[in-house]
Amino acid sequence: MRKAMGLLVGLMTSVAFASSPGGHDDSTPMEKEEQDVAAYILHHVVDSNEYEFEVPLGDHHIPIHLPQFGIPIRAGASCEPRDTGDGHGKAVPGWSEGCLDLSITKHTVMMWLAALLLVGSLLLFSNRDKSKLVPRGTAANLFEMLVLFVRDELAIKNIGKEEGPRYTPYLLTAFFFILFMNLLGLFPWMATATANIAVTLALALCTFVLTQIAGIRAAGLGGYLAHLTGGVAPWLWPIMIPVELLGLFTKPFALTMRLFANMLAGHIVIFFLLGLIFMLGHPAVALVSVPFAMGIYLLELFVAFVQAYVFTMLSALFIGMGVAMAHHHDEHHADAAHSHDHGRAHH
Amino acid sequence: MAEEKEPREGEKDGELSETARQMRAAEPYISAVWKLVGGAVVGVLGGYFLDKRLGTGPWLLLGLSLVGISVGFYGFLHEMNRLGKGRR
Numbered sequence: 001m002r003k004a005m006g007l008l009v010g011l012m013t014s015v016a017f018a019s020s021p022g023g024h025d026d027s028t029p030m031e032k033e034e035q036d037v038a039a040y041i042l043h044h045v046v047d048s049n050e051y052e053f054e055v056p057l058g059d060h061h062i063p064i065h066l067p068q069f070g071i072p073i074r075a076g077a078s079c080e081p082r083d084t085g086d087g088h089g090k091a092v093p094g095w096s097e098g099c100l101d102l103s104i105t106k107h108t109v110m111m112w113l114a115a116l117l118l119v120g121s122l123l124l125f126s127n128r129d130k131s132k133l134v135p136r137g138t139a140a141n142l143f144e145m146l147v148l149f150v151r152d153e154l155a156i157k158n159i160g161k162e163e164g165p166r167y168t169p170y171l172l173t174a175f176f177f178i179l180f181m182n183l184l185g186l187f188p189w190m191a192t193a194t195a196n197i198a199v200t201l202a203l204a205l206c207t208f209v210l211t212q213i214a215g216i217r218a219a220g221l222g223g224y225l226a227h228l229t230g231g232v233a234p235w236l237w238p239i240m241i242p243v244e245l246l247g248l249f250t251k252p253f254a255l256t257m258r259l260f261a262n263m264l265a266g267h268i269v270i271f272f273l274l275g276l277i278f279m280l281g282h283p284a285v286a287l288v289s290v291p292f293a294m295g296i297y298l299l300e301l302f303v304a305f306v307q308a309y310v311f312t313m314l315s316a317l318f319i320g321m322g323v324a325m326a327h328h329h330d331e332h333h334a335d336a337a338h339s340h341d342h343g344r345a346h347h
Numbered sequence: 348m349a350e351e352k353e354p355r356e357g358e359k360d361g362e363l364s365e366t367a368r369q370m371r372a373a374e375p376y377i378s379a380v381w382k383l384v385g386g387a388v389v390g391v392l393g394g395y396f397l398d399k400r401l402g403t404g405p406w407l408l409l410g411l412s413l414v415g416i417s418v419g420f421y422g423f424l425h426e427m428n429r430l431g432k433g434r435r
Contacts, residue, residue, distance in 0.1 A: 157364035230382060230422055231429065239418040242393070243385035247378065317370055320363075324371050 030279065037275035045267055047107045047196050053189055066104040074098030110193040114180035122176065150175050150312060158316035163214070163323045167316070170210055174203065175312040182263060182304030186297070194307070195263040197256065204252035204259075207315040211251070214322035227325060251318050255311060262307050266300040375430055382422035390415015 051064040070079035077098030125143040128135050135144050150172050156164035178194060185192025193199045216224045230240040273293040277285045363371075394411030398404065 153364075156362060158367040161362050230426075232418075232422055232425055236418055236421065239386060239389060239415060240382070240422055242389045243382060243419070243422070246385055246389065247381045250381070317367055320367050321371060321374055324374070 030281070033279050033281065037272075037279055041268060041271040041275060044191075044271060045195060045264060047105045047191075047198075049103055049105055051106050051109060056188075066106070066109065068101075068103040070099040070101045070103065072098060073100045106191045107193040107196045107199060110181060110184055110191050111199065113190075114177055114184055114193065117180045117184075118173070118176045146175070147172060154309075154313050154316045158313065159320040159323055163320075164316075167210065167214070167319050170206070171312050171316055174206070174315060175308050178203065178259070178311055179304060179308035182307060183301075185263070185267065186300060186304065192263050192267060194259055195267060197260045200256045200260040201252075203311070204255035207255060207318060208249075208252040210315075211318045211322040212248075214319045215325040218323050219325045224325070251314075255314055258314075259307055259311055262303060266296065266303055270296050270300070375426070379423050379426035379430070382426060383419045386415045386417075386419020386422060387412070388415070390418070 049066050049068055051066055053062040053064070055062065072079050079099040121139075122143065125135075125137075125140045128137075128140055135141055151165070151168045154175075155168040155171050158164075159167055181193045181199070184190045185195065212224075215227070219227060228241055228244045229237050230244050232240050270293050273289045273296065276289045277283070390412045391408065393415070394408035397407045397411070401407065
């Protein structure tokens, strides 16, 4: 065990040294090294049109250019990707003006991979002898445990016994998709799609739409719209309706930021700890920063599960609050009718 | 009230988690607080952007901010009153 750990730390150190952008030239000023490390970290965390394989123990990269394409949304906009000249095919300034960028990026590839893993693993592990009640094998048992956890502990406990099972398929999809995306980011040469705000926003919007559907199902379309008026007199609606509409978006906003920030921060911390070796310019720093980075890496493994759980739990909680909207609506409705009558009586 | 006699969805067997129960209980109060804050936000932002578009100096910003804050206060007090009545 100790030998294996030593080997792993050694390997990580050598990979970290090998993948330094400018090598470890002692004559480089510290400021330049800091800038290099910052640029290196950013380059590895943000999305790009280029998939880069770094060869371990060597100082060269194998770039794979992903296809770029867009749809013109303004008249006369040209969506032809231009070559930047350096052969890297990075996003061209002005290219997206009037052009909807639908290029395939590193994070898109990661999402496809996560989706493939999700479908593949669940098809494989749910395929068992249906005549026997108990699944056999570690993977089948592990997945059954996770699926049952999402259904019993998240869906039913937060939405309710009657409505919970209706939303379980969505919650399971969200849980496993996020989990796979988070875990994929921990492998070498991979990227974390959940550290991209566009991805987390899209996921949160799915929850948002489902929450609104749950509210409409529970309170009826009329009741749902009445809820948006805030239960005040009609002449106050021009202000109150925008307030309530804005209020609807606070929950998906919280979901978006939480997942995005948590996933991004962990990776930046790992890269930064390894970057310290080059910033301080002494190999001995690796003795401290590599074990620390390993610790954070293990924490990230835990965070991958926790964030998938938190997103699913909060989604279930919000959907459950949408389901419970019918009760608030009845009170609101009675009150709005009352104030309306009151207003008329005054006239 | 009718809904007080009849247990709410999911509460019948007490199978809801503590968090879900507390969030559902707190939801009307969170919504009331949002009305107070949101009124000011909508008033200030609405006034700012209308001023920018119409070039009416600071007047729409000032006016709509006051209106927004007032409506926010009204909505908050109205909701609190309603919740107070419901509890009695």
